[in-house]
Amino acid sequence: MFEVIVLRTKELILHTAVTLFNEQGTGKVSTNHIATSAQMSPGNLYYHFKNKEEIIRAILDQMYAKWHPIWSLPDDIQVTLEDLRSRLLLNFEILWEYRFFYREAIALLQADAELKQKHQQMMESRMLDQEAFIGRFVQSGVLQFNHGVDNHRQLFTAGWIVATNWLGFLEMNGVTVDSARLQEGLELILSIIKPYIAIHAGEGNSYDHIEKKLSED
Amino acid sequence: MFEVIVLRTKELILHTAVTLFNEQGTGKVSTNHIATSAQMSPGNLYYHFKNKEEIIRAILDQMYAKWHPIWSLPDDIQVTLEDLRSRLLLNFEILWEYRFFYREAIALLQADAELKQKHQQMMESRMLDQEAFIGRFVQSGVLQFNHGVDNHRQLFTAGWIVATNWLGFLEMNGVTVDSARLQEGLELILSIIKPYIAIHAGEGNSYDHIEKKLSED
Amino acid sequence: MFEVIVLRTKELILHTAVTLFNEQGTGKVSTNHIATSAQMSPGNLYYHFKNKEEIIRAILDQMYAKWHPIWSLPDDIQVTLEDLRSRLLLNFEILWEYRFFYREAIALLQADAELKQKHQQMMESRMLDQEAFIGRFVQSGVLQFNHGVDNHRQLFTAGWIVATNWLGFLEMNGVTVDSARLQEGLELILSIIKPYIAIHAGEGNSYDHIEKKLSED
Amino acid sequence: MFEVIVLRTKELILHTAVTLFNEQGTGKVSTNHIATSAQMSPGNLYYHFKNKEEIIRAILDQMYAKWHPIWSLPDDIQVTLEDLRSRLLLNFEILWEYRFFYREAIALLQADAELKQKHQQMMESRMLDQEAFIGRFVQSGVLQFNHGVDNHRQLFTAGWIVATNWLGFLEMNGVTVDSARLQEGLELILSIIKPYIAIHAGEGNSYDHIEKKLSED
DNA sequence: TATGAATGAGAATTCATTCAT
DNA sequence: GATGAATGAATTCTCATTCAT
CATH class of the missing domain: 1.10.357.10 (Tetracycline Repressor, domain 2)
Structure with a gap:
């Protein structure tokens, strides 16, 4: 059950990122954009991934x-x-x-x-x-x-x-x-x-x- | 002769920009980089081109x-x-x-x-x-x-x-x-x-x- | 025996902190670093100490x-x-x-x-x-x-x-x-x-x- | 006269930095603090100095x-x-x-x-x-x-x-x-x-x- | 006791662009 | 035409700390 949450957040980030990247390109999409779009704090995004x-x-x-x-x-x-x-x-x-x-x-x-x-x-x-x-x-x-x-x-x-x-x-x-x-x-x-x-x-x-x-x- | 100088500066900017863009991509190359590399001030670059x-x-x-x-x-x-x-x-x-x-x-x-x-x-x-x-x-x-x-x-x-x-x-x-x-x-x-x-x-x-x-x- | 464990964790934190502080200075050592280095969760560190x-x-x-x-x-x-x-x-x-x-x-x-x-x-x-x-x-x-x-x-x-x-x-x-x-x-x-x-x-x-x-x- | 302005800004930054560093320590004083205290934009501070x-x-x-x-x-x-x-x-x-x-x-x-x-x-x-x-x-x-x-x-x-x-x-x-x-x-x-x-x-x-x-x- | 995900403010730094000279 | 100082918003990333479990 713990694992499930982890996977969800990580996958939510990845899914959100792919969507935004496809829409606007990696250059225009900041990590803050991804976090906001995935409805989480930038800190949480960086908790799951070291960097962009x-x-x-x-x-x-x-x-x-x-x-x-x-x-x-x-x-x-x-x-x-x-x-x-x-x-x-x-x-x-x-x-x-x-x-x-x-x-x-x-x-x-x-x-x-x-x-x-x-x-x-x-x-x-x-x-x-x-x-x-x-x-x-x-x-x-x-x-x-x-x-x-x-x-x-x-x-x-x-x-x-x-x-x-x-x-x-x-x-x-x-x-x-x-x-x-x-x-x-x-x-x-x-x-x-x-x-x-x-x-x-x-x-x-x-x-x-x-x-x-x-x-x- | 006046014209010639204008063209030279403009072309110098374009040539420098192409070189840097090819080397590093448009995202990594700032207008200031182009100006520095072309040995001119950012102000001058913007005198010749409205923007990037x-x-x-x-x-x-x-x-x-x-x-x-x-x-x-x-x-x-x-x-x-x-x-x-x-x-x-x-x-x-x-x-x-x-x-x-x-x-x-x-x-x-x-x-x-x-x-x-x-x-x-x-x-x-x-x-x-x-x-x-x-x-x-x-x-x-x-x-x-x-x-x-x-x-x-x-x-x-x-x-x-x-x-x-x-x-x-x-x-x-x-x-x-x-x-x-x-x-x-x-x-x-x-x-x-x-x-x-x-x-x-x-x-x-x-x-x-x-x-x-x-x-x- | 309960007490002993408390002391152990507290002392482990302190010992780890001193080592890291000596190595890198208090500014560079975050509470998360201490927790990671002491092989415990940040939450546990904060259970034992109110703050840094x-x-x-x-x-x-x-x-x-x-x-x-x-x-x-x-x-x-x-x-x-x-x-x-x-x-x-x-x-x-x-x-x-x-x-x-x-x-x-x-x-x-x-x-x-x-x-x-x-x-x-x-x-x-x-x-x-x-x-x-x-x-x-x-x-x-x-x-x-x-x-x-x-x-x-x-x-x-x-x-x-x-x-x-x-x-x-x-x-x-x-x-x-x-x-x-x-x-x-x-x-x-x-x-x-x-x-x-x-x-x-x-x-x-x-x-x-x-x-x-x-x-x- | 140009030179004078350069020196003034650079020296203003250094003077402000020394004052704040002495008051609060280098760790607590951010480059933004220095810029604000010297009444300039962070960008300008970084125009004069590469980094802290x-x-x-x-x-x-x-x-x-x-x-x-x-x-x-x-x-x-x-x-x-x-x-x-x-x-x-x-x-x-x-x-x-x-x-x-x-x-x-x-x-x-x-x-x-x-x-x-x-x-x-x-x-x-x-x-x-x-x-x-x-x-x-x-x-x-x-x-x-x-x-x-x-x-x-x-x-x-x-x-x-x-x-x-x-x-x-x-x-x-x-x-x-x-x-x-x-x-x-x-x-x-x-x-x-x-x-x-x-x-x-x-x-x-x-x-x-x-x-x-x-x-x- | 202990976990670890989550927060959000704030740090350093960059950059396109403006403007007085 | 040209200079270069100045701007300020935006970006990446960190960190002390909280909290549900």
């Missing part, structure tokens, strides 16, 4: 924890394009939930060396997870590359960059983000790999059935 | 001015893949020169409605310029799309996002940016459109000559 | 209690220079044990009128004790003063000041305090009264035997 | 500057006991003017390594000055020591400690400091060296004339 940096770190820890389960799937399951779609959508959700970070990531990482190191570690393991995920498509024949000609490493990187920055792209253009926009980003990423999606025998040289597959919700 | 926002706006005006000539080419010239490469490199150079902005763009635009509007206008016209540029490839047959099947709008958007965020991607991963990295980003973008680059008759079904073309420096 | 002032008062009470037995000797005992030496050494030990107080005494007394009054009372009675102690030397003929010429009151005050401030003098000069230094301070005090130490008949006009006496450990 | 430490350093620099001329006399002048008296009085005045420092010296030096180093340097050169000053008495025969028996080094150190701590001794005992008290401290110091003041031939074995000399104002 630590709040940001704790937020990112929350975020990191949400990523791993998305891209790491049991080995014995056959992944489909539908799996890719659903993972990308979950990915977008996290990116949106913590969008303040992606808007200021370089500055934030520059200001906190410890965070930078941790972040790069997390990114590395996330990339490995995602590459392994993609690797399954190649193995299962859903994706086909001409060895020595097609660089699937490049396509993967391009897809990664688009996935990470799609929401920011919308925001910079003043576009309101909604689920339709997330779908749009998803199609965008799939459009990069579309030429490499295998055409099953007997289906002719038409992309139609894939088109159908890609645009299903 | 106006400095940032002036910097972005400089940046906007550099973009237009890159993507707007005379109509009668036949564009080649080599032209695309060189334009993209020039693009990267601008992105690098004003990288502070791309690192904090959303926050900066959120904080300054006037700037936001201007920026979106600039982006729109830049997109039109670039789309027109790409359009020429399609017209000239260098790029081939299956109407109704391939969405070249999507590919263009994906390419744009990758182009705009490639440097940030490197920075976030702690990679030092140099000309080799710019090349790498360039190949990345080209890899997206590679499947749509036309194979000239008589050249067989090999991608070899394109490979050669893409990897030329 | 009261902790300091209790510490000084401990100190005062240690002084009385040093300088008050049974009347029927003949005091020697050796007694003076040993008392001064014990004196130094107390001064060192509670050195934080002597470093900040004036500020501490100024901030707490009650403490100030108590302290001055204690000092007065200590001075009386010490003067009585010295008086015995005069009575016993070990010290000889020319009445009306030599002001032994002054010599006593000078000795007192040197005794009280010798450790601070070392600290201010960055000298590490060890037992050799305590000896040194002791000799310093004795050097003030050396001219008044009586030369026994038959010992010539040499100071040699006194020299020997003074430098014995 | 720097204010304290500047104050001590003022103090150090006042010491040197006191104890360094031209070589060709014959120093008298009267010179010693007047120097000691000037010394007391400085100690009184900056008494806050002597009350908290160890804590202040511990908190600022740079200050500590400078202070110890200053103390060393001050000791040399003073020792040289005393040396003249020995040379001129005013003071006589039995070599190998009397340790005049010790007497000097004792005198130094008494001189430095006389005012603190008064304060701790709740005694108001006035010029009579300064005289008293002076006599105290002289009482230590009295046995070594030479008796001129023909003046008998009485200390009377010296007594007269020592107690003159």
